[in-house]
Amino acid sequence: MPSRWRRPRFSGPSRWTITWTPSARCWTNTAIRSPDSNTGCGGWRRAGLADExxxxxxxxxxxxxxxxxxxxxxxxxxxxxxxxxxxxxxxxxxxxxxxxxxxxxxxxxxxxxxxxxxxxxxxxxxxxxxxxxxxxxxxxxxxxxxxxxxxxxxxxxxxxxxxxxxxxxxxxxxxxxxxxxxxxxxx
Missing domain, CATH: 3.90.1200.10 (Aminoglycoside phosphotransferase (APH), C-terminal lobe)
Incomplete structure (x- = not known):
């Protein structure tokens, strides 16, 4: 196979993860830090949505x-x-x-x-x-x-x-x- 067609090597699992934080009702992204990162939400909230x-x-x-x-x-x-x-x-x-x-x-x-x-x-x-x-x-x-x-x-x-x-x-x-x-x- 010509070198320009070689597959990239898989380097293992990503270090980037996204998790739901029920107590804060938001998603946390380990790769992103924002001004309100102390809330653990990175500014992307589920605020205002009812718990069901x-x-x-x-x-x-x-x-x-x-x-x-x-x-x-x-x-x-x-x-x-x-x-x-x-x-x-x-x-x-x-x-x-x-x-x-x-x-x-x-x-x-x-x-x-x-x-x-x-x-x-x-x-x-x-x-x-x-x-x-x-x-x-x-x-x-x-x-x-x-x-x-x-x-x-x-x-x-x-x-x-x-x-x-x-x-x-x-x-x-x-x-x-x-x-x-x-x-x-x-x-």
Whole structure:
């Protein structure tokens, strides 16, 4: 293989971590220090959002994991990341830009409008949807997808998995970074 095509060497786990701090209701980033770093939040808070009891969340609720036929919903696939958590994880994940596949005019999974989804959720018996909470979790979902892209890309660049799929997903890190940064202003 020509030297200009050699894979970068994987140097091990990143020193950059993000953790949820429940007592402060914020995310902590070990790589960033800000004027209010004494709060441990780096200025990025979940202030004003209500605490809600945890629910069982699917964790990957999006069009690729929903089965429908002429009668309607047939099944929901891929429960491996199901967990006890915030209901907004599942209410926001289908609106993460990566799942729109270029159809930004229909921000809910590239097929619909968020408001229609929230209304149907509420009418089916779900609690009222707090739009600020959904936006917050959509931002976190975008960050989550970016970290997933980076991790998957490292599987390819390290040589552990020689897969075009891993390389293509890893390439999406930059696009996800742009999506994430463009969402921070409203917070």
């Amino acid at each position: 009891p945890p629910v069982f969340a699917h964790g990957d609720y999006r069009m690729g994991n929903i089965m429908v036929d002429g009668r309607g919903l047939v099944g929901i696939l891929d429960w491996e990341v199901g967990h006890r958590g915030d209901r907004y994880v599942d209410l926001s994940w289908p609106s993460v830009r990566a799942w729109r596949f270029g159809r930004d005019a229909t921000p809910l999974a590239g097929v619909g409008q968020r408001e229609d989804f929230y209304r149907a959720y509420e009418e089916a018996g779900g609690a009222p949807v707090d739009r600020a909470a959904v936006h917050y979790w959509e931002v976190l979902g975008t960050l989550r997808w970016g970290i997933m892209c980076m991790t998957i890309g490292q599987q390819f660049t390290s040589g552990r998995e020689r897969s075009v799929e891993k390389a293509v997903i890893g390439r999406r890190v930059a696009e996800t970074e742009l999506d994430f940064l463009s969402m921070l202003d409203p917070l």
